[in-house]
Every structure is written in structure tokens, then in C-alpha cells.
Amino acid sequence: MTSITPLTGKALLTRLKELGNASRSETAKACGYYSITKTGRERINFTAFYEALLASKGVAFDEAAPRKGRHPSYTVRVQSNGNLLIGSAYTKQLNLQVGDEFEIKLGRRQIRLVPVNGGDDDSEE
Template identity: 50%
Template sequence: MAKDTQVEMLTGPELLQKVKELEDHSKEEKAKACGYYTLTKSGNSRVNMMKFMNALIEAEGIQLDGSQNGNGRGGRNASFRITVQSNGNLLIGSAYTKQMNLKPGDEFEISLGRKHIRLKQLSANGEMLTDEDE
């Protein structure tokens, strides 16, 4: 095949349709035709079969990981792990704040343990919330 430009990776119904059109081709040829390849420095193409197969599974609507939040929709699930950033800050992502129904301006008291950091949510007047308040 002549040097070609990278094809956009197909997903969803477009991916399924293209695979059906190429039913008499090999898996590698299908993956490449659907855009699941990269070009090496030497100009050769390297097919990414794992990405292709995962895209096919997702396009078929199959959930291998299961749904943790029970709403049946895909997307990332919070891992309950964060990493210290290069500037020394801890950033708690929106997946956590959405799951806890937090709003901009909510305040917390930070208490440091020997091996943990605990955040205690404060009410609007600065008092700690109890389980009954939440």
C-alpha cells in the first residue's frame, strides 16, 4: 500500500458498518481500514488490534467492566485514588465531587492522620455536618 494519511478511527455504528462491508478481509485489514493503526518513523503501519477489538466490543454495547453506579451508561468510574501533582497540590476530580453532590463553594476541614488525610464537610455557617445533616 502506498504511503497514506492516517484514517480517523471509526467508532459506534460507523465502525460496525465498515466491518460488515469488509467481511471477506482479515482482522488486520479491517482494523487498518477502520483507522486502528499508527505509522512508524520508517513509514510502515502498525495495526493496533487491542484498540480495534475494544472499539468493536463497545460499539456492540457490551459492558465487560460492569456498571458501578447502576445507571447503565458508560464512562469512567472514580477509582478513589488521586496523585500529588508536580506543584504539590492534590486535585480531587469531578467524578468524586459529582458522586458526593458537592457544589462550588462547599468547605471542608482537613485533619491529618499518621497515614491519611480526612476531609470533614462544613455547613454554610462553618459547623461540621453530621451524618443526619447530609
């Protein structure tokens, strides 16, 4: 896919004023927000165009924020089949890897997972 250098900042805003009442597709293309596919078709990149337009007008987005998934609620429910599922948000937060093993320690109405390698961390109880 071939891409063209798109306009940003003041240059983008100036070009938009020059274009007046052009269609959205024509406007995005005239500002460089399109690419040519391998088959020779033009593809308008509306998302990049609108993001650049907002940035040009001083609207900033937090790029570090996750775009998908749920945030951990730190509560879980026993499922109808008796399973207790701990989601990936928690395993990622603890930097757990595939194959990590834990010993299950039962207390009075509590369950503790203790790493088999002996790294018992009582600092967050």
C-alpha cells in the first residue's frame, strides 16, 4: 500500500478553510488522508483524518489508555458450574506468565494463591 504525507496542525486547518463545502471524502483526500492499495484503489483514512483534525484544534487524547477490555473490579462470583474465574486483567497486573504454578490455601471463607516457587508475598493483605 502506498501512502501520502498528510497535513497536520495549522496547515490542515488552513486547507480545510480553502476547501469550503467539499464532501468528507474529498476533504480527507485533499488533505492527504488516503492511500493506494496494492490493487490500485484509493482508500480514505477517515479515522486518521479526524484524529489529526482534533489534534489540530487542541483536543488531546490519552494514548496510554486501553481501548478494549474491562477494568478489574476486584470482585468475582462463583459460576453456575462451581468455577471461580480470575480474569486476565489480574494476571497481567501481577505479570503472571503461562505455566506459573500456585498452591491453593484455604482459610475460613477465603482462598489464597501462593506461588509454588516460595515467593509468598504478604504485603498486600
